[in-house]
Amino acid sequence: MFTMTIDWLKSNYGSEPNQVGQTKDWLKKYGINVPEDKIDEWAQYKHLSEYQVNTQDIVPRALAMVGSQFHSKWSAHREINLMRVPIAAAYEEALHIVRPRIIVELGVGGDSAISTSIFIAYLSQYPSPLLLSCDYHPLGKTWYRYKSCIFWGFYMMDSLEFLHKVKDKFQVRPGLIFVDSIHSFEHTLSEIVLSAALTDNILLDDSTFEGNDFDEVKGGVKGAIEVWMEGNKNWKRTELNNNAICLLRKEN
Incomplete structure (x- = not known):
């Protein structure tokens, strides 16, 4: 305790x-x-x-x-972070649906790391779990909070590069890949394509985001999901948190 x-x-x-x-x-x-x-x-x-x-x-x-x-300090972090961002309860909803033991997290969010806290608390209840996280930016306070977690690894790199690393170096099959990095159409679509080759479950944050005014290609996360789903009818889409978070699952 x-x-x-x-x-x-x-x-x-x-x-x-x-x-x-x-x-x-x-x-x-x-x-x-x-x-x-x-x-x-x-x-x-x-x-x-x-x-x-x-x-x-x-x-x-x-x-x-x-x-x-x-139950643990990870549980305490979870309680704090559910207050910081209450919609993070949708992450837990997805975890209860998928029940993964290996999670890949694309985007930590600097000092935020709301999803990181939820994933660590969830995985801590199982033997031999693994959380692999990446972000293009340094972690700041987040590293202080979670550096002692023995089943967590952080890599400061682009999410697409990291997905290749997961496939080629780690050689694990994630039970879930969480996508919350650059919210542009092209980048998100590439993340989905690469993730779908590694897992049967993809969780996307900000799934209603339609892009920034300065984006060369319009559509954002929402457009990327729609385009990819159109060509992958064997995947099921589940909306969480009033459609702000989307879970994609491959149907056998």
């Missing part, structure tokens, strides 16, 4: 001394119904406060967890 302490909460989700001021400014500018007398206290938790728009009482709720027991 793991008991959450205030030191653990601060070290994983707290502000560095040079971040307190900017966190105060963030709360004043973007926060929703933030009590004036709580700004100083909440500003001590940058990695909670920046998600206050998703869960307005995230800081007091997290502080109320201090002293609580969890």
